[in-house]
Each structure stands twice: as structure tokens, then as C-alpha cells.
Amino acid sequence: MRAILFVFLVLVATAAASAEGEVQQRQAMMKEIAEAMSQIDGMFRGQRPYDGLALATAAETVRARAGDAMLELFPEASAGNDSQARPEIWERPEEFADLAGHLERLAAMVAEAGRANPDASSDDMRMRPGTPMGGGSVLGGRGTAWPAEGESVTAEHAFHLMMETCASCHSSFRLRRD
Template sequence: MRYALAFASAAALLAPLAFTSAAAAQDAAPQVERHEIMEEVGDAMGVLGGMAKGERPYDAAAATEALDVFIVQTPLFLELFPEGSETGHDTRAKPAIWEDPADFHEKGEALVAAAESAKGPAGESLEGLRTALGPVGQSCRACHEAYRAPKN
């Protein structure tokens, strides 16, 4: 009983902190959220590329999970470019995103489609992953070339 009361007291004390963290995450600047998503997507590409290059063992589940990152996160990413978020937080977003949002969204949708098409082959074999990864990489590259500025 004593431990249950101690646990309940601790939970009551920590609850406001959890709410504060969730609220802070919701209030994060779009530039920060964009960066976090791209870090996650980059990590997923690292998993896929590592397998394709033979730098890490092929794992069908890890390959499909990595592709799911592209499928789930890209649509969220595309919505994180409101007016006024063109600068700040060391963003590398080019002005072209706001000048031609339709093309930007089209490139993002092409990435999602490539990742969706890659899931089957990537989940079947290493050779399937290697073959399917090309269009995913090409979609990434097309968007980066058009819409991401080089590092300073």
C-alpha cells in the first residue's frame, strides 16, 4: 500500500511535466520540426543504404520499417512550410519551396510513391532492396537539388 501511494504521488508530480513537454513539442517552430523529420528520414536512408552496400546485414523487417518512415513522415514534412518560416533555425530550405509549392508537394508525393513501391521488393530480398532503392534515392535527390540549400 505504501508503494502504491508513493507511486501515485510521483505520478501526480510528474504529470504536469509531461503536459509541458507535449505542449512545447506542439509549439516547436516548423523549421525545428522539419529538421527533426529529415534527421529521421536520413537515419532511415542510412539503414537502407547500409544494407544495400553490404555494410550491415539485410533485415527485411528493418527495411520495410525504414521505408515506412518515408511514407509516414514525408506528408507531415510537406505541411511544415508556412509563410514566415523561410528563415531561422539554420533552415536550408530554398525560397523556391514558397515560390512553387505545387512542385514541392509533387516531389514529396513522388517520394512517398517510390517508398510504397519499394516496400514489397525490399521486404523480400537484398536484391529486391537494392533494385527498389534507386527510385527512392532519385526522389530524395530531386527534392534536395531543387529545394535544399547547401550547408554554409
């Protein structure tokens, strides 16, 4: 009986340690995404000098951590004690996967624009007055009109949609901590 109890406790402890490791990995990944997004934002706001290769690198950082790479860090029952993941991630996995996929595709658009314009931001990279953003609330996360597969948008518009995608995901799938 003691042997069975010991094995059970070891399995529970191993599962808990694994979940905590996944939580730490995804928190580190989210911090990398946030830093890359800050670099891109600074270039579009004119708060840091434009560098197309740096723009592409930052966007590639986001792209590489979005999509399937993001989904892999949220396996079933990996909430953990320090996790800010809401149970809705596992209750509505298709919606979570869609947002991760949108982020990946939008980041690829921004990266491509940076590679195509290494020395200077071109007018065709910038949003123009009246560019529709989709009609959804950034806080509510509903109604966003992501570009269809193969449809192109300006790099700045794609970046704004990246920010809206992050906000949508956080409003639906992230716990708020005080």
C-alpha cells in the same frame, strides 16, 4: 498606441517562434529520413545484414515523413533563421509536392518488398545490369523517370530513385550551408 504596438510585437514574436518551431520539426524529420535511408543503403550495399522487417520499418519511416506529412511542415513564411529552405518551395509548390509524393510512393514500394521478403533479399528485389535510372543528373534533379502509378520496379531500383528524389529536392529547394 502602446497597447497596439505591444499587441503587434507579441504577434510578430509568436509568428517567429512558430516558424522556428516548424524549422526544428522539419530538421528533425529530415534527420530521421537520412538515418532510415542510411539503414536501407547499408543493406543494399551489403554493409549490414539483410533484415526484411528492418528494411520495411526504415522505408516506412521515410514514407510516413514524405508526402503530405512533409508538406505540412513547410507552410508559407516558415523559413526562419536556421532554415535551409529556399523560397522556391513556396514559389513552386506543385514541384515540391510532386517530389514529396514520389518519395512517399517509392518508400512504400521498398517497405512492401521488405515485408514480402522478411528473411532474405531475393533476386527480384535487386537491380539488374542495365537498369535505366531515368537519364537525369543526380545533382541537377531533372529528367528522372519515376515509375507510373501502379508500375512496379525492384526494391533496389525504388531505393535509388528515392535517393535521386532527395537529391533533386535538395538541389532545387535547399540552401547550401558552408
